[in-house]
Amino acid sequence: MLCKRDIKDYAVKICVPLMERNMRRMQNGDWGFKPDQVGYVPTFLENFCRPFWGIAPVISDGEDIILDANGEKITVFEYMRLTLNKGLSHGEKYSWDTHKDIMNMNPYCYENQNITELAGLMVGIYFAKDQLWEPLSEAEKEMYAKELYEMAEIAYDNSWPNNHYWFPLFVFTVLKRFGYNFERLDEMIDGGLAFLNGLYLSDGWFVDGAFGRFDYYEAWALHMYPLLWTLIADESFNNYEEHKKKFISRTNEFIEYFTHWFDANGANVAFGRSLTYRFAACSLFPVAVLAGCDVNPSLAGRITAKNIEFFKNNVRNEESDILPEGYLYHAPAIIEGYTSDGGAYWCCKAFFALLIDDDHPFWDYDKALLPSEKGDFLVDAKHKDINLIFEGHNGIVNLFSNTAYTTGKRPFSFGNERSWYSKFVYNSAVGFGCSVIEKMSVDSMISLVTEDETMCSHRLAFENLGVENGILHSRHIPFTNDKESTVESWILPMGEYHIRIHKVKLSQEYYVKEGGFSVGSWDDYRPSKFGGDTASVENYDYISVMKSVSTAEIEMNYEDTQANFHLYAPLAGYPIYKTKEALKPGEYIFASAFAVKKVDDNIILPDIVIKDGGVEIIGKEKNIFVEIK
Numbered sequence: 001m002l003c004k005r006d007i008k009d010y011a012v013k014i015c016v017p018l019m020e021r022n023m024r025r026m027q028n029g030d031w032g033f034k035p036d037q038v039g040y041v042p043t044f045l046e047n048f049c050r051p052f053w054g055i056a057p058v059i060s061d062g063e064d065i066i067l068d069a070n071g072e073k074i075t076v077f078e079y080m081r082l083t084l085n086k087g088l089s090h091g092e093k094y095s096w097d098t099h100k101d102i103m104n105m106n107p108y109c110y111e112n113q114n115i116t117e118l119a120g121l122m123v124g125i126y127f128a129k130d131q132l133w134e135p136l137s138e139a140e141k142e143m144y145a146k147e148l149y150e151m152a153e154i155a156y157d158n159s160w161p162n163n164h165y166w167f168p169l170f171v172f173t174v175l176k177r178f179g180y181n182f183e184r185l186d187e188m189i190d191g192g193l194a195f196l197n198g199l200y201l202s203d204g205w206f207v208d209g210a211f212g213r214f215d216y217y218e219a220w221a222l223h224m225y226p227l228l229w230t231l232i233a234d235e236s237f238n239n240y241e242e243h244k245k246k247f248i249s250r251t252n253e254f255i256e257y258f259t260h261w262f263d264a265n266g267a268n269v270a271f272g273r274s275l276t277y278r279f280a281a282c283s284l285f286p287v288a289v290l291a292g293c294d295v296n297p298s299l300a301g302r303i304t305a306k307n308i309e310f311f312k313n314n315v316r317n318e319e320s321d322i323l324p325e326g327y328l329y330h331a332p333a334i335i336e337g338y339t340s341d342g343g344a345y346w347c348c349k350a351f352f353a354l355l356i357d358d359d360h361p362f363w364d365y366d367k368a369l370l371p372s373e374k375g376d377f378l379v380d381a382k383h384k385d386i387n388l389i390f391e392g393h394n395g396i397v398n399l400f401s402n403t404a405y406t407t408g409k410r411p412f413s414f415g416n417e418r419s420w421y422s423k424f425v426y427n428s429a430v431g432f433g434c435s436v437i438e439k440m441s442v443d444s445m446i447s448l449v450t451e452d453e454t455m456c457s458h459r460l461a462f463e464n465l466g467v468e469n470g471i472l473h474s475r476h477i478p479f480t481n482d483k484e485s486t487v488e489s490w491i492l493p494m495g496e497y498h499i500r501i502h503k504v505k506l507s508q509e510y511y512v513k514e515g516g517f518s519v520g521s522w523d524d525y526r527p528s529k530f531g532g533d534t535a536s537v538e539n540y541d542y543i544s545v546m547k548s549v550s551t552a553e554i555e556m557n558y559e560d561t562q563a564n565f566h567l568y569a570p571l572a573g574y575p576i577y578k579t580k581e582a583l584k585p586g587e588y589i590f591a592s593a594f595a596v597k598k599v600d601d602n603i604i605l606p607d608i609v610i611k612d613g614g615v616e617i618i619g620k621e622k623n624i625f626v627e628i629k
Contacts, residue, residue: 001302001305001306001309002309002312003363004353004354004358004363007305007351010308010312011054011055011058011354012055012065014054014321014345015051015055015345015348017321017322018051018342018345019067019079020067020068021047021322022044022048022083023067023069024069025044025047026044026082031044032044032342034325034332034340035340036113036337036338037337037338038113039113041099041110041114042114042340043340043341043342044096045096045114046117046345047340047341048083048117049117049118049124050117050120050342050343051342051348052120052121052124052125053123053124053345053346053349053351053352054347054348054350055348056127056128057353058354059076059128060127060130060131060354064076064131067079077131077135084140084144088143096110108157108158111152111155112155112158112159112164114151114155115148115155116155118151118152118167118171119152119168120346122148122171122174123174123228125174126178126232127355129178145175148171148175149175149182151171152168152171152172153184153188155167155168156168156172156188156192161209162208162213163196163208163217165192166192166225166229168188169188169189169192169196172185172188172189174232176189177233189237189238190238197246200250203382203383204250204251204254204382204383205383205386206223208221212405212406213405214272214381214388214403214405215271215272215274215420216261216268216271216272217272218258219255219258220277220280220281220349223250223251223255223284223288224283226247226250226251227251227284227293228287228291228352229243229247230243230244230247231291244291248291248292248293251284251291251293252293252294255284255285255293256295257379257390259299259303259370259371260372260377260392260397261281261399262282262307262428263370263372263392263396264373264396265395265429266303266305266308266309266310267307267428268281268307269390269427269428270426270428270567271399271401271420271421271426272405272421273414273417274339274346275335276325276326276335276339276344277343277344277346278311278323278327278347279307279308279311279347280346280347280349282307282308283347285301285303285304286300286301286304286350286356286362287349289362290356296368297362297364298362298366298368299369299370300362301353301356301361301364301368304362305365308350311328314328315328315329316328316522317330322342323347325341325344327431327567327568328431328567328569329570331567331570333564334434334564334565334567336414337415338414371392372397375392376391376392376393376495377391377392378392378470378493380467385403386403387400387402387467389472389493391493391498393495394598394601396427396596396598398426399425399426399427400424400472400491400493400498401421401422401424402474403464404461404462405421406421416435418435419434419435419458422445422458422459422460423445423459424444424445424446424489424491424500425498425517426444427596429542429596430517430519430520430544430568431518431567431568432517432518432567433561433565433572434561434562434565434567435458435565436562439562440456440458441515441562441574442513442514442559442574443516443517443574445458445459445514446489446502447478447513448478448487448504448510448512449512449582450511451510451511451582455479457478457479459476459487460476461476462474462476463475470492470493471491472489472490472491472492473490473491474488475487475488475489482507484507485505485507485508486504487502487503487505489501489502489503490502490628492626494619496595496597496603497593497594497603497605498594498595499591499593499606499608499617501589501590501591501615501628502514502589503589504588505587506588507585509582510583511581512552512554512578513577514576514590514592515559515574515575515576516545516574516592517544517574517596518544518566519537519538519542519572519574519596520566520568520571520572521569521571521572522569522570524571525539526538526539526571526572528575530556530558531556533556534548534605535576536575537558537574539569540599541599542597543596543597543598543599543601544574544575544594545575546575546576546592546593546594546595547593547606548592548608549592549609549610550577550579550590550591551588551610552579552588553579554579554590555579555580556575556576556577557578558574558576559573559574559576560572560573561573561574577592589610591610591615592608593606593608604620606618606619613629614627
């Protein structure tokens with residue numbers, strides 16, 4: 001497992017090449033080659049600012065880093081100063097506001113998007129003040145403070161109504177700690193904290209805007225940012241101790257649940273958007289330890305080290321050490337339009353671990369085990385309306401998703417939300433496939449297919465009907481232009497495997513098909529087997545298997561995901577069933593057992609019998625009857 005020195009070396013290894021590439025772009029007049037959809041300046045600032053989340057903790061103890069700028073050797077400080085002087089000098093050829101007035105989306109997009117990035121730079125400057133702030137001239141300090149304050153003020157007054165308020169707030173907080181006292185500083189800090197506190201629900205959960213927006217942002221933003229604020233602010237801030245106590249208490253309620261997000265290999269369950277940020281998933285843990293939360297520091301350290309190590313060992317990038325766009329390899333098509341070719345570097349927030357002293361028990365990994373290393377578990381989110389359930393078995397973690405991210409008309413589409421949020425189950429060992437219009441990936445998904453097979457449905461907005469006796473219950477309308485055709489689902493976690501039961505009501509003719517977990521591969525070894533009532537696909541490490549019955553005539557088969565659209569590998573496939581013919585209007589029952597198992601596991605899927613009024617699962621030790629009303 002990675003020690004502190006290993007983590008520091010890895011931070012340098014991935015950050016320095018990105019900083020050097022950004023210097024070359026600045027020298028060549030290039031803003032970026034895979035831009036953020038907002039514009040080229042935000043793209044440049046993502047590349048410029050995000051590495052400072054990791055580099056600042058590295059250099060904060062005096063360990064300098066030298067960058068190669070086309071043969072010229074300069075320090076990180078000199079690179080930062082040169083870039084800020086160019087960008088903040090109005091009227092210069094490469095000043096950031098040159099095209100501000102014609103940026104798309106809204107008049108305040110320039111300030112909002114740029115402060116999102118510059119806030120991270122300011123946080124980095126705070127934690128490496130002696131290296132990045134004190135060497136500046138007084139004129140430079142005054143210029144930076146004035147320009148950043150004015151930009152942050154506009155961003156604050158026009159912020160998107162979610163966690164984005166934290167970004168101008170961090171700028172204000174660092175400026176205040178550096179002794180600046182701009183007119184609205186305290187007012188906006190107090191107002192921003194009041195808004196952000198209003199996002200809190202209960203039981204350790206925040207909502208990031210509209211209800212349903214739950215993913216790993218819950219940890220790495222909505223909990224981590226408040227704790228990070230307590231590390232920067234102090235008693236001179238209004239109600240500081242009250243805020244600190246509240247933030248720590250909320251994280252204490254959440255973090256025990258969140259420890260179950262990580263499997264025995266250190267992989268977090270890939271679920272939700274912004275997955276290209278990778279080990280940002282673990283960044284809450286070192287900050288929680290620094291802030292004084294009630295978390296076992298050795299467990300926090302073990303999760304952090306194993307999560308970083310998982311990506312260090314599994315991300316494939318044959319051209320450079322710059323993290324590729326994608327998840328475990330270069331797959332830019334599966335990431336969001338708001339993420340540029342340097343966007344992955346919000347993962348650097350996990351490097352706050354480097355601020356923890358060498359002799360702290362955080363680094364004593366052997367004194368704790370992850371829940372997934374200890375044995376099997378089943379945990380829920382406690383909040384009655386948030387049905388995100390973790391199940392661990394044999395070191396692998398499943399996340400059962402029964403709370404819809406999207407519940408109606410979407411004010412903003414992030415992209416492949418159906419794949420990121422609406423599959424029935426997400427698995428830490430094998431990941432999942434994303435869809436394209438021409439080729440839907442229905443792994444862990446049921447789908448209606450039109451009679452001519454030109455349209456294939458995907459679960460998006462769905463109704464959470466609650467959890468009863470451990471069974472997750474939901475309903476969705478596959479096609480919004482056919483509201484009479486519905487799918488009602490019952491999902492039952494059972495340790496070695498899980499059960500999915502669907503009551504499908506059709507108002508017109510459709511095929512029905514459903515997929516098991518998808519398995520990726522890095523060569524052509526991906527054998528599949530199908531026939532009778534079972535189907536499977538495997539790679540060298542894992543087997544995805546399913547067993548299905550129905551009141552309709554079905555055939556077991558195999559499908560591929562679109563090439564380069566799977567998170568874990570460029571090629572992937574999954575077992576499916578599909579109705580032999582397009583079904584006539586009516587009501588049908590489909591019931592299946594699914595599992596991901598290691599190749600040497602002996603998992604036997606249960607027999608399933610459809611009866612009047614429900615479905616019986618015939619297990620090794622007991623039978624379970626699921627009533628279908």
